[in-house]
Amino acid sequence: MISQLIFFMLLGVSLFLFAKQAQQIYANIQLGKPVDRFDNPKARIKKMLLVAFGQQKMFKRWTPAILHLFVYVGFCIINIEMIEIVIDGLFGTHRILSFLGGFYNFLIASFEILAFLVLLACLVFLVRRNSMRIKRFQSPELKDWPKTDANLILITEILLMSAFLLMNAADYTLQGLGVGHYAQVGSFPISSLISPYLTTNTETLVFIERGCWWFHIVGIFAFLNYLPYSKHLHIILAFPTTYFSNLNPKGQLDNMPSVTQEVKAMLDPSFVPQVLEGPLRFGVKDVQDLTWKNLLEAYTCTECGRCTSSCPANITGKLLSPRKIMMDTRDRLTEVGDNVKKNGSFVDDGKSLIDTYITRAEIWACTSCNACVEQCPVNLNPLEIIMDLRRFAVMEESQAAASVNAMFSNIENNGAPWKYAQADRANWIQGTD
């Protein structure tokens, strides 16, 4: 009875704390500007099913894709076991779902095999991350906390899966010994192999079984509450993020409506511009100038670095790293969110996304080639943020390289980015080959 009560309290507290964290993240995302991503639900569901649920884009790189698939399928399927664990925990039952008979055996067996594959994949991931010196895991933005975060996730998963398998092994042994309520149910292809190495002392076995059961479930509660502080949040946010994907061709960059109003007024004196809501700022200086979708993406990024490893600027040694753009956006958003929470509304802290977090050298190294957007397994778009930062630099501050400004004035005066006369535009007709 006491253990049921403790379980109930732990479940309640962990769900409550997680809900509070989730609410904060939702509030932070709401700091962004509006953008319509609610049209065409059919295409959106399809996109989500393919990219998030179906892991489509992961398979641009086979090795990590297969390892990740083990962990992903393992996570989804083993969570079915959570239903049984929660019922058992609340009502003091043991393996309540075993009445399913043959199907139960099938479930337990598949949980076991998947748990083993998850464990194996996480071990390989640990090695890849820490000793194989894979380039995308060596970037400067992955030092310190991001590196610890990644390792913590992997180690936690290994511990959780080990506890799960060890619990089953003890259970299986107890079933064999015919102890108390340990009825012979389930099928244990993996843990039956561990069982021979366990003691036959009933008390110790019960202690192991219960200990692992508690470790596993408390570990999951703790992990749930770790998510909001971690890149691992992608396991939840990958779904809404892909649902709200940009459905336009990648080459299409939005036309700023505020500019359209001004340009129309300039070209046609009789045009009456619409009054647009909110303070007018061209481009993005800080996270509040981004759209809620950009902000949702920042929380979804799992720092895998496929974007950075395919970025032509990064490959050739420039400072730009699309992954860092996403991480900076998230870190600044967390800071701004805390600021808003503390002060009721945002109080200037003398910082901004541009300069404090992202430097000019980074945004001006981009070739807008869309390689980062193409590679992202969950359809994030670092390019949009880069372009919006440039818009701020150019339209609000007139800060661009002299050669870029020269290009602007050439277009303005001659209708071409180079200094040629408009009148000579068709001279090529006279040329000879």
Next chain:
Amino acid sequence: MQNELNVPTMAELMARGETPEILFWVGCAGSFDERAQKITRDICKILQHVGLKFAILGTEESCTGDPAKRAGNEFLFQMQAMTNIEILTGYAVKKIVTACPHCFNTLKNEYPALGGNYEVIHHTELIQSLIREGRLKTADGHEFLGKKITYHDPCYLGRANEVYEAPREILQQLDVQLTELKRCRSNGLCCGAGGAQMFKEPEAGNKDINIERIEEVIASQAQIVAAACPYCMTMLKDGVKVKEKEGEIEVLDIAEITVRANKL
């Protein structure tokens, strides 16, 4: 070959009360860059050869605004766009072929929201359809037979608009040995000129992007690298020059290859 081309402008056609089937949007590079001018003339030769009635805007054409937009100057972009749309509307233009993937992308994707709706195709798509319709037939014993050719995907044609097959189909029907670069199609590596990089010095790094790309071309052992974008053309050509491979690797636009293979 003096002015054998006889390319009409929209204004001239209009004065004669005629309308072309298609407007050829030449683009700034195609108008002024010496190397790109040659490609422009080749596209005209193809159009004339198949008897497709076309026209250019001539001195009425102006930058689409793409480099300004990608450099953050949305004002200048929209000024250019609206002025161009006004001219295109004046001539009731419905279909446009471009020689430059940047013009292609901007006209196709970014003009509609500002009131400019056209069917926009890239010259590789046009050539592909001309071949499919049987209007373009490769000459016997052309110079590319059996040659090892690779194709560099321009970002604004490939990833940006998912045109991957048209240029490849054109090359394949030439009975060449088509070889792919290590990073190709959706994984293609940029030439380094997009996003207004064409008009500025690269940021500090340890290598130029076009050198990274040309090393891949060299590794492919191709004799010809085909391009479909005037910016890529400049970057690849410079890369070949830096690597002193001018004698071994030729950089040609798909339109130039088509003209030569058809002996136009």
